[in-house]
Amino acid sequence: MADKILKKDKAAEALKELSKFRLFAPAKSDDVVLFRQIEDPAEACLDYANSTVPPKKVVFPQTETLFRFKLGNPELREKNVEEEGTTVIFGLRPCDARAMSIVDNLFSWDYEDPYYLKRRELTTLVGMACVTPPSVNCFCASVGGEPFGTENLDLLLVDMGEEYLVKVLTDKGGKLAETIGSFMENAPEGAAAKAEELAGAAREALSRSIDTSGIEAKLPALWDSPLWKEVSAACLGCGICTYLCPTCHCFDIQDEVEDAEGRRCRMWDSCMFREYTLHASGHNPRPTRKERTRNRISHKYSYFPGKFGVIACVGCGRCVNLCPVNIDILEILGKVVEA
Ligand code: SF4
Ligand code: SF4
Numbered sequence: 001m002a003d004k005i006l007k008k009d010k011a012a013e014a015l016k017e018l019s020k021f022r023l024f025a026p027a028k029s030d031d032v033v034l035f036r037q038i039e040d041p042a043e044a045c046l047d048y049a050n051s052t053v054p055p056k057k058v059v060f061p062q063t064e065t066l067f068r069f070k071l072g073n074p075e076l077r078e079k080n081v082e083e084e085g086t087t088v089i090f091g092l093r094p095c096d097a098r099a100m101s102i103v104d105n106l107f108s109w110d111y112e113d114p115y116y117l118k119r120r121e122l123t124t125l126v127g128m129a130c131v132t133p134p135s136v137n138c139f140c141a142s143v144g145g146e147p148f149g150t151e152n153l154d155l156l157l158v159d160m161g162e163e164y165l166v167k168v169l170t171d172k173g174g175k176l177a178e179t180i181g182s183f184m185e186n187a188p189e190g191a192a193a194k195a196e197e198l199a200g201a202a203r204e205a206l207s208r209s210i211d212t213s214g215i216e217a218k219l220p221a222l223w224d225s226p227l228w229k230e231v232s233a234a235c236l237g238c239g240i241c242t243y244l245c246p247t248c249h250c251f252d253i254q255d256e257v258e259d260a261e262g263r264r265c266r267m268w269d270s271c272m273f274r275e276y277t278l279h280a281s282g283h284n285p286r287p288t289r290k291e292r293t294r295n296r297i298s299h300k301y302s303y304f305p306g307k308f309g310v311i312a313c314v315g316c317g318r319c320v321n322l323c324p325v326n327i328d329i330l331e332i333l334g335k336v337v338e339a
Helices: 008-018 094-107 114-122 171-179 191-204 215-221 227-232 289-308 318-322 329-338
Strands: 004-007 022-029 032-037 063-070 073-078 087-092 123-128 155-159 163-168 184-186 251-258 261-268
Touching: 004 008, 008 022, 008 087, 008 163, 008 171, 094 114, 094 123, 094 289, 114 123, 123 171, 155 171, 163 171, 163 191, 215 289, 215 329, 227 289, 227 329, 289 329, 318 329
Parallel strands: 022 087, 087 123, 123 155
Antiparallel strands: 004 163, 004 184, 022 032, 063 073, 063 261, 155 163, 251 261
């Protein structure tokens, strides 16, 4: 399908039409922007920088019930993700869309996770290109992304001032574009060229970068390096850098039981927590922040690329922006390169 134009004064009507699906869009909650399900287009905040919590939570909820059980009854009442219906995530950043394709590797590897994969199948991703990098700590171009990247997106919107240029990238995106077709018009000649110019300027505007070549091989050789103690000294073990990372995917499974009934839940976990690797014997193979920080960096930049061929970081900058003690992944990687 050819590029389309969605005028900004038609965006609310288009969102209203899309709200017949399970529609998630960036919305303000106090001073924080989060992706949440919206019914009223006025709740959406499309001129945002980036959300504090990445939209991964739509396909991989922070807590979800997998099934319910009852003592003496062998039948499990399993969650039927299909019932959630067609879902649209509208306005996510290209890095966050790319992050989902990285997380896909984990959930379709040795075991195909039916909950996650069904949600992914039901979900259409409508991206919002970063005309201006959302933060000074964005470094997507260093790790395989682009401010106008299209990987894993079905539609891409480019903010052209008074209007959005809408690029249709997949059949799924084409179907969604048809749904809101009456609010759009054909893009005029020259619109794509203008978008290309904006894309070049956005890439130029990224102020931070790292040369990742060789890091994957270098990290295992730095296993005993004193740098891990140095870079983790201030860490509080709060887990923010992992909870709010769009590619982090660790989870715990717990059974909650009351009387004769219970449910099995899955919830986000973090390798930055001491308990994460604590054995029942009391032994902990990652007993201090040093080992946990080494694991976090090595997993993203060495173990995951070794297994799946892609760095498990999309350069969104959240872990840098939101760490309460200003621990900076690019500074750590810089030390790894220098070591
Ligand atoms: S956000 Fe900062 S303080 Fe918290 S666990 Fe991560 S590195 Fe440590
Ligand atoms: S490691 Fe940091 S910069 Fe990389 S994707 Fe995660 S939160 Fe974003």
